[in-house]
Amino acid sequence: MTRPILRVETLRTYFPIQRGLLRRTAGFVRAVDGVTFDLLPGETIGIVGESGCGKSTLLRSIVGLIKPSSGTIQLDGNTLTASSRHNRQILQDMQMVFQNPYASLNPKMTIGSIIREPLQVLQLLSKDKWNSRVNELLQLVGLNPDDTMKFPHQFSGGQRQRIGIARALACSPRLLLLDEPVAALDVSIQAQVLNLLSDLQQDLGLTYVFVSHDLAVVRYLSTRILVLRQGRMIEMADTEELFANPLHPYTQTLLAAVPIPDPDAEQSMVTGDLVDTSAEAMQETTTLEISESEWKRVKPNHYVTVSA
């Protein structure tokens, strides 16, 4: 059986609520509260749920931008600790793409230096190969390699997100954590960026964790969906199974809000071929080691919570 590239086990991230002059801890926001899932190579898991349910905190906890309160995260079978997170291979293997392409790029840096930065920081490749790698990355994301000396403000929103993706790909990661990567873009541009992500996944064999509040967008890209509510897992299933057979009332409510695609519409949201790159991976049943009292396993890959 294929080893999961990512294993998240009973992950909890709580933020203290501080009150009074002495800033005493009066309680905790349970932003992520016992999340467990495995991710096989080539899969895309979509994390969905309403605003504030903990989607971004989950991603940030996985990538190490926030220190989780408890639980374990394994990358390729290796448990991530404060010290192992400095390991070059781990830093290389897992990269994040942020929601806001306006805020996530340093406006004072040329895009050449923005994309080159991870190579410099991680000391990857020899210095004389950095420029050709930057050109290659720009081409990979559909941008002009002659534009390396331009600044972020000289690009459109969609192009800036492509720059963010090129930077995330600079050190050849295997796992991309995508936090609402198209939410800040116009719908027509969203389609182009989603198609790019799909093509890159196929061409480079990438694995994605994809966060969005937009279920229609998640449906295009994800092979499996995890529904979160107030930090807790509500339901998890293969994408089409979840859409066809949502079991938890909360999932049913979320799905009811997704507009049904109009077959006569001139332009569907995503054009071109979206190839399911994880067909092989999906042949396998992923395991979920959560207490039976909390989860009901209704099909090999369909779990629903019975306590929330």
Ligand SMILES: Nc1ncnc2c1ncn2[C@@H]1O[C@H](COP(=O)(O)OP(=O)(O)OP(=O)(O)O)[C@@H](O)[C@H]1O
């Ligand atoms: N640094 C922080 N300190 C305290 N509370 C926080 C912090 N970051 C997030 N939270 C709280 O944790 C909860 C989850 O927030 P998070 O941003 O992860 O949700 P989300 O599902 O990504 O929301 P959105 O879709 O609006 O981006 C929220 O109640 C939020 O207010």
